[in-house]
Amino acid sequence: MSLFWRLFLLNTAVLIAGAALLLWGPATVSTPFFVTEALILAAGLAAMLLVNAVLLGAGLAPLRRLARAMRAIDPLRPGSRPEVTGSGEVADLIRTFNTMLDRLEAERATSSAVALSAQEAERHRIAQELHDEVGQTLTAVLLELKRVADDSPDSVATALHHVQEITRGSLEEIRRIARRLRPGVLEELGLVSALKALTTEVLPHSGLTARCHVDNDLPDLGGAVELVLYRVAQEGLTNTVRHARATRLDLSLLRGPTAVELYVRDNGRGIGDAAEGAGIRGMRERALLIGAELTLGPRPGGGTEVRLHVPTATKAPAHV
Template sequence: MSLFWRLFLLNTAVLIAGAALLLWGPATVSTPFFVTEALILAAGLAVMLLVNAVLLRVGLAPLQRLARAMTTIDPLRPGTRPAVTGNGEVADLIRTFNTMLDRLEAERATSSAVALSAQEAERHRIAQELHDEVGQTLTAVLLELKRVADHAPDAVATALRQVQETTRGSLDEIRRIARRLRPGVLEELGLVSALKSLTAEVPPHSGLTARCHVDTDLPDLTDAVELVVYRVAQECLTNAVRHAHATRLDLSLLRSPTGVELRIRDNGCGLGSAPEGAGIRGMRERALLIGAELTLGPSPGGGTEVRLHVPVATKASTHG
């Protein structure tokens, strides 16, 4: 039955009940009416309106729940669906909304995969250019400075060696940036070595001490899963240094009953009430690509805890 006919029949039933009470009840209306008659009619009208309001509230409750779901559903936290309740057009509307969410989430995952793939390709290209062009140019400058310093007077040679040290520091920084853009250790040595290298390369001036623990019985992960886990860990380290002002960070990659879990805890200032930034949204986007669940919250010892739960996915099952 459509929503129109349901509401129409409910109102009809209320009006028929009111008319029946007037026909067969003891109340009468005279002309001019008495005060008691007006009070009786007012009480009857109030009862009819109350009954009508209750019936409409019950009939429209599924639409109100759907409206609340529309305002609270987060595209970056998929899987939440309003329950299909009600009858007729109301239930059809909720089913249509759930179908629309399924389609939007699938399209978002596809577009995010394309965008992130293009982003990784761009990072790879920039890292290659930094290594091949800027790195080689600075290396040539270092060699030339050394040659000139070897034949220069002592005062000039001292100044040139200072320039050498500055140039060498810039070259090391460029190489570090290139490694962050393109995790070569991830491609060559795997995820475990990449995570250990990531925590070992925290700049000393940041004041952050990072420790890494990895279980020895981890399942085989696909290249896409390893890259997402690495990028999430990388973003957490960056946030701990730049925003959380943490002094200690513990990174763990653990085996769970249904897959693997990346757990990162720091003792920084925490998330607070600030809205999620581009970094956290990027982590959520990456988690969606591999069907992982990302949660952020306060750490037991203060600070922030990030958990990335990845379902088991072997290379054979993915490529098969």
């Protein structure tokens, strides 16, 4: 039965019951009416309205619950579904909404995988160009500066040596940027070495005391999962360096019975009420691709904790 007919029949039943009470009840209405008759009519009307409100509230309660669930849905935290309650059109509406969420989450996962794959390919291309083009050009400049400095008077050679040091520093910075864009150590030496190198790279630039602990008996995670773990760790470290004002940072990758867990912890000022930026949203997008769960919040004793829970049975898209 449709919602319209249920509400219509409920209202009809209430009005018929009220009319029956007036017809067969002991109360009568005369003209002009008496105060007692007016009070009886008012009480009857109030009773009908109350019963009508209770019945309508019970009939529409599933719709209110659905509205609250729709407002609470977060696309970056999938899996939450409103419970199918009620009957008829209300239950059909909730089931349709859940089906729509399933379809949207599947489409979002597919499109995110394609977008992140394209992003990784672009990072690889830019890193390659920085290494091959800019890096080689600066290397040639360094060699030419050395040749000119060797044939110049001491006063000029001193200035040229200073320019050499500036150029050499720029070359190292470009190589560092290229390594961040394309984690070659991840491809060549594996996840453990890549995470340790990432932690070591933080030290000269931030003044942080960084520690990295990785379990030795990690399962075979696959290239896509390892890349997500590396990128989440990289973004967590970057956020700590840029925003946390921390003095200590701990990065851990631990093996559990059914999952591996990545932790990035610091003793900084915490995230407070700050809105999530593009970096955190990117971490959540990557976590969704491999069926992982990302949580970010304050840690006991102060600071921030980033936790990525990756079920070991997860099969990640090969093209992440």
